[in-house]
Amino acid sequence: MKPKISRTMIIFVTVIAASMLSSLANADSALMRDGFKRPTDIPFPEENGYTDAKAVLGKMLFFDPRLSRENNITCASCHNPSFAWEDAQTTSVGTPMSRLGRHTPTVLNLAWGELFFWDGRSESLEEQALGPIQAGGEMAQDLDLLIAELKAVSGYVDMFEAAFPREGITAENIGKAIATYERTIVSAKAPFDHWIEGDENAINAAAKRGFELFNTKAKCASCHDGWNFTDWSFHDIGLGDADEGRYEVLDIDVLKHSFKTPGLRNINERAPYMHNGSLATLEEVVEHYDSGFVKRASLSSEMQELNLTKGEKHDLVAFIKTLSSNDPQVSLPKLPN
Ligand code: HEC
Ligand code: HEC
Known part of the structure; x- marks a missing residue:
């Protein structure tokens, strides 16, 4: 009898201890999980609040090859939605067909970002967007020429006027529209x-x-x-x-x-x-x-x-x-x- 009772007790105590430990582990795991909850809203900065007109225009600019000098490269050539907004290359290829020094990062979930580029050299998405348009190895475009080119497209004149009343097509507004569209790119x-x-x-x-x-x-x-x-x-x-x-x-x-x-x-x-x-x-x-x-x-x-x-x-x-x-x-x- 004696060993039997103590064995039951041992099992009993072990079960209690195990269940205490596992509820502790569950509490730990719940705590760990809490830190990873998704936010409910996308943050937009005060200086560039969200409007549908800006987001629609920004998407067009993101996918428009006319932003590049030779009208052959879009932002999406490198930030391609088919590869979660990257390009599946070791380092990407720009204008002229030259390798860039770094791998293309995704543009997913950047609304929550603080500094941009691999080295953080840009402080906002608005400022960042004008970088690749002009960068020698990327789209190699002159901003003044681009503005003139876009002004010749009547559809763009109307859309910029709708998104930025009485301001129209400026470098700053190109940056604002693209940044607004980018902030809407959020992983589901x-x-x-x-x-x-x-x-x-x-x-x-x-x-x-x-x-x-x-x-x-x-x-x-x-x-x-x-x-x-x-x-x-x-x-x-x-x-x-x-x-x-x-x-x-x-x-x-x-x-x-x-x-x-x-x-x-x-x-x-x-x-x-x-x-x-x-x-x-x-x-x-x-x-x-x-x-x-x-x-x-x-x-x-x-x-x-x-x-x-x-x-x-x-x-x-x-x-x-x-x-x-x-x-x-x-x-x-x-x-x-
Ligand atoms: C000290 C901070 C740090 C720790 C710890 C760390 N990471 Fe990273 N992780 C980074 C940084 C910084 C990069 C980008 C590095 C670079 O490209 O030079 C990175 C890049 C990555 C990438 C590639 C992302 C991309 O877009 O190319 C993956 C995947 C990754 N980490 C997974 C992990 C995993 C899994 C662990 C744990 C085993 C881990 N990391 C630990 C900081 C860290
Ligand atoms: C030729 C390929 C190429 C093109 C075209 C291109 N990018 Fe990039 N993009 C890159 C590379 C490479 C980097 C990283 C460079 C670095 O960190 O030094 C980058 C970085 C970025 C970042 C920073 C991401 C982060 O995590 O900090 C954003 C945002 C971005 N690009 C948006 C754009 C927009 C908007 C356009 C179009 C106006 C564009 N890119 C055109 C290759 C490209």
Whole structure:
């Protein structure tokens, strides 16, 4: 009798302890999940509030090759909605057919952004938009010539007047219209969001273990946090190329080789990865963080060898893939003439 009773008790105590631990773990996991809830509204700045007229015009400009010198490249040539607003190239090709120094980043979810470009050299989407139009390697266009060209298109004259009454076609308004359209480019709900909202079946067990790892042992969330999985800050994660990133903008030693943390939404449609497009798959990205990075003075202190097991690496990738949404088809605008 005696051993039997104590065995029952042991089982009883173990069950209680396990259920306490698991409710603790659930509370932890609920806390972790809270930080990743989607916002309900898109923020628009006061100086450039949302109107339908601006967004419609901005979309036309985004898809109009006449913005480039040779009328052959649009913003969407590189920020292509078919590849989650990137171009599937290691580094993109501009005007003339020349390789750019960096990989095209997505324009998804930039309404929440603070600084733009991989090195943060632009402070607003309005200012940013005029950069690639003029950049030698991108659209190579002269702004005055562009304004004259657009003024000759009566459809544009009317649309600018509607969007910017009594101001019409100016460089500033081109920037404002494009920025307004860009802010409307938001990734839709992914399986991960349905899970966050309480649908336990929205993602599988491997992905749930991956989420836990992402927040704990793998340390990813120390930089990729919040619903868009970025702290919008700059870090050196030890990619081996010579590009100095944010250091070229601010000239502060600790910023050598630092680049903006990209959001991770729709990431499996956005290969290859990193500012130099040097990693081809998510598996390679995980290997990089596990032990593949270059150790140097500017390396982020969050970058330490992770010693992940094969199973853990698999779970991390399974989790990251749940961040991809089935976004609505983007229709091409009919352009004015
Ligand atoms: C030839 C390819 C190409 C074209 C055309 C192009 N871009 Fe880009 N875009 C890039 C590359 C490459 C970068 C990153 C450059 C860097 O960080 O130094 C970039 C960066 C950006 C960013 C910053 C994203 C971020 O996360 O900070 C925005 C916004 C953007 N482009 C919008 C546009 C708009 C609007 C147009 C059209 C007016 C345009 N791009 C045309 C290749 C292109
Ligand atoms: C120290 C901050 C930091 C940590 C920790 C971190 N990341 Fe990153 N992540 C970044 C930065 C910065 C970049 C861009 C680096 C570059 O291109 O030079 C990046 C890029 C990426 C990219 C490519 C995104 C793109 O658009 O090309 C993926 C995927 C990614 N990280 C996943 C992870 C995962 C998974 C982990 C955990 C194993 C992790 N990150 C840990 C800061 C971090």
